[in-house]
Amino acid sequence: xxxxxxxxxxxxxxxxxxxxxxxxxxxxxxxxxxxxxxxxxxxxxxxxxxxxxxxxxxxxxxxxxxxxxxxxxxxxxxxxxxxxxxxxxxxxxxxxxxxxxxxxxxxxxxxxxxxxxxxxxxxxxxxxxxxxxxxxxxxxxxxxxxxxxxxxxxxxxxxxxxxxxxxxxxxxxxxxxxxxxxxxxxxxxxxxxxxxxxxxxxxxxxxxxxxxxxxxxxxxxxxxxxxxxxxxxxxxxxxxxxxxxxxxxxxxxxxxxxxxxxxxxxxxxxxxxxxxxxxxxxxxxxxxxxxxxxxxxxxxxxxxxxxxxxxxxxxxxxxxxxxxxxxxxxxxxxxxxxxxxxxxxxxxxxxxxxxxxxxxxxxxxxxxxxxxxxxxxxxxxxxxxxxxxxxxxxxxxxxxxxxxxxxxxxxxxxxxxxxxxxxxxxxxxxxxxxxxxxxxxxxxxxxxxxxxxxxxxxxxxxxxxxxxxxxxxxxxxxxxxxxxxxxxxxxxxxxxx
Numbered sequence: 001x002x003x004x005x006x007x008x009x010x011x012x013x014x015x016x017x018x019x020x021x022x023x024x025x026x027x028x029x030x031x032x033x034x035x036x037x038x039x040x041x042x043x044x045x046x047x048x049x050x051x052x053x054x055x056x057x058x059x060x061x062x063x064x065x066x067x068x069x070x071x072x073x074x075x076x077x078x079x080x081x082x083x084x085x086x087x088x089x090x091x092x093x094x095x096x097x098x099x100x101x102x103x104x105x106x107x108x109x110x111x112x113x114x115x116x117x118x119x120x121x122x123x124x125x126x127x128x129x130x131x132x133x134x135x136x137x138x139x140x141x142x143x144x145x146x147x148x149x150x151x152x153x154x155x156x157x158x159x160x161x162x163x164x165x166x167x168x169x170x171x172x173x174x175x176x177x178x179x180x181x182x183x184x185x186x187x188x189x190x191x192x193x194x195x196x197x198x199x200x201x202x203x204x205x206x207x208x209x210x211x212x213x214x215x216x217x218x219x220x221x222x223x224x225x226x227x228x229x230x231x232x233x234x235x236x237x238x239x240x241x242x243x244x245x246x247x248x249x250x251x252x253x254x255x256x257x258x259x260x261x262x263x264x265x266x267x268x269x270x271x272x273x274x275x276x277x278x279x280x281x282x283x284x285x286x287x288x289x290x291x292x293x294x295x296x297x298x299x300x301x302x303x304x305x306x307x308x309x310x311x312x313x314x315x316x317x318x319x320x321x322x323x324x325x326x327x328x329x330x331x332x333x334x335x336x337x338x339x340x341x342x343x344x345x346x347x348x349x350x351x352x353x354x355x356x357x358x359x360x361x362x363x364x365x366x367x368x369x370x371x372x373x374x375x376x377x378x379x380x381x382x383x384x385x386x387x388x389x390x391x392x393x394x395x396x397x398x399x400x401x402x403x404x405x406x407x408x409x410x411x412x413x414x415x416x417x418x419x420x421x422x423x424x425x426x427x428x429x430x431x432x433x434x435x436x437x438x439x440x441x442x443x444x445x446x447x448x449x450x451x452x453x454x455x456x457x458x459x460x461x462x463x464x465x466x467x468x469x470x471x472x473x474x475x476x477x478x479x480x481x482x483x484x485x486x487x488x489x490x491x492x493x494x495x496x497x
Contacts, residue, residue: 013239014216014225019148019446026233027154030145033204034138035161040104040197041131042165045073045273047194048124050173050296051187055120058184065117067406072121073107073128074273074402078395080132085391088137089218089384093144094210097137101205103130104198112192130198132398136390139378144213144386145232148446152323152375156315159374163303163311163366170299177293208232213447217383220246247453249382251389257380258389260438264327265373265397267431271338271424272365273401298355306359310366322443323372323379324435330368331432337361338425342418369431373397379442382453 052061052069061069080100088096107127114120138158146154172193176186209232215225226239251258318326337360341347347354373393381389415423442450 014212014222014229015446015448017229017237017239018145018212019448021147021233021237023147023150023154024233024236026236027145027147027150030142030208031154031157033201033208034142034158036197036204037101037104037134037201038138038158039161039165039168040101040194040201041134042162043169043197044104044108044127044131044165044191044194045077046166047169047173047190048073050170050299051191052120054173054183054187059117061117069117069120069124071402071406073124073131074398074405076125076128077132077135077398078402080129081135081391081395081398082132083129083391084133085136085387085389085395088140088387088391092210092219093137093141093214093387094205094208096133097141097208098202098205100130100133100137101198101201103127104134105130105195105202108194108198109192111194112188127194132391132395135374135394135398136378136387139374139390139394140387141208141211143375143378143447144211144383146447148444150319151379151447152318152443153315155375155378156311156318156371159371160311160315162370163308166303167300167308170296170303174293174296174300177296213383217247217448217453247382247384249384249452249454251385253452254381254385254389256438257440258392260434261373261377261380261389261393262396263434264331264369264431264439265377265393266400267427267434268331268365268369268373269397269401270404271334271427272370273398273404302355302359302362307362307366310363310368311371313367314371318371318375319443322441323376324439324441326367327369327372327376327435327439328432330364330370330372331428331435333364334361334368335425335428335432337364338421338428342421342425345418348418369435376439376442379447379450380440382451383448386451 048070052066055061056066080103084096084100104127107123107125107130110123110126111120114123139155142155142158143151169190172190173186176189177183181189209228210224212225212229215228216222222239230238314326337357340357341354341361347357377390377393378386440450447453
């Protein structure tokens with residue numbers, strides 16, 4: 001009986017130590033490590049729209065081929081997220097955490113030396129597999145190191161590195177073009193630069209230990225979990241440790257949760273990536289005589305003025321306002337902006353009005369579902385399914401992004417800019433409904449509470465010193481149970497029970 005009591009206590013000590021430790025330097029290291037990978041992912045995804053426009057001046061690719069180049073990495077991201085997400089739950093986060101960065105590095109270098117459409121498609125597919133793997137790994141690693149109070153902010157900060165990546169791509173292109181670099185060389189340099197941060201990610205992640213929560217809760221190795229946790233946190237998070245029972249929640253229990261996280265993310269990404277990667281095409285449809293430098297400059301201005309503040313507000317307020325509130329607010333106001341863009345064609349003839357409304361759609365994307373979908377999918381699944389659930393959610397989302405980008409040029413040609421915006425408005429309404437019906441608020445809860453994780457059955461010693469049994473160990477003392485700790489002056493007979 002003593003082993004059962006102690007094993008359960010030690011398993012809980014690992015999670016509680018992480019849940020309650022204050023925001024510290026090791027959290028910042030984890031944010032930088034996870035965020036750098038996400039910066040790379042965003043840079044590589046966002047830059048292709050402009051790069052392929054420059055390459056096509058000499059390649060003369062068809063609209064179908066252009067759509068394939070800009071969307072193929074998103075389809076590969078769909079595959080990579082599901083593949084690597086499921087692997088990380090089975091063999092561990094650390095085992096997978098560097099492999100996707102290697103794929104991103106190879107894909108970026110290969111893309112820079114492509115001399116035809118199909119070569120570039122091949123390297124973009126390899127890169128996309130790595131980007132897909134980075135989604136669940138970066139999110140879950142951060143959520144599993146985060147504390148209860150600041151978890152949304154920490155995971156949101158990782159995701160907000162996307163903003164820097166989305167800005168860096170067009171800024172690099174703009175700088176190269178302004179410096180007089182030829183268009184053919186500029187797109188190659190821009191794509192190749194994506195290999196540099198990806199290589200840095202590999203080095204950073206080699207120094208990061210396996211997730212203590214996964215070791216303790218999914219594998220039962222709390223001794224190793226406690227040791228690694230103490231080392232990585234500089235001794236700020238400590239616990240005892242010994243092997244204990246493991247969590248084996250079935251995926252079927254989370255079917256509705258998965259429908260909510262994946263469904264909301266799918267409809268959001270359909271609209272968002274079509275508009276983001278296709279922004280040069282959208283701006284060209286409004287200002288067809290603008291030069292390439294002017295188009296890229298407007299890209300930077302719109303994203304910098306509207307999107308970046310949205311990211312910042314999202315991670316600043318996500319723990320205070322709640323994920324669900326911010327996501328519903330974002331979907332509702334995105335719908336409004338897209339309706340205005342779609343129903344008021346005069347906006348396309350007024351640059352200031354167009355930029356304001358289109359920019360506000362970006363602001364409420366970021367201060368809304370773009371950040372919250374990433375965070376929620378890292379919180380609502382149990383430890384044995386966490387990267388699987390996030391991988392399926394982000395993978396299905398990127399399939400939506402793939403469809404949005406693949407058909408963007410066709411939608412603009414057949415429906416016009418206004419019709420495309422009305423389609424995005426419809427997707428936002430679906431996201432609003434799914435959020436309201438299927439998403440549960442995890443703010444303020446421990447990761448174990450938010451994911452409804454079952455803790456092993458074991459006897460619990462209450463404060464009175466008498467032993468009683470509970471069908472499951474409580475997630476928090478507020479549920480009416482107390483930690484199984486014996487008082488210092490407990491009799492030897494009780495201590496040996």
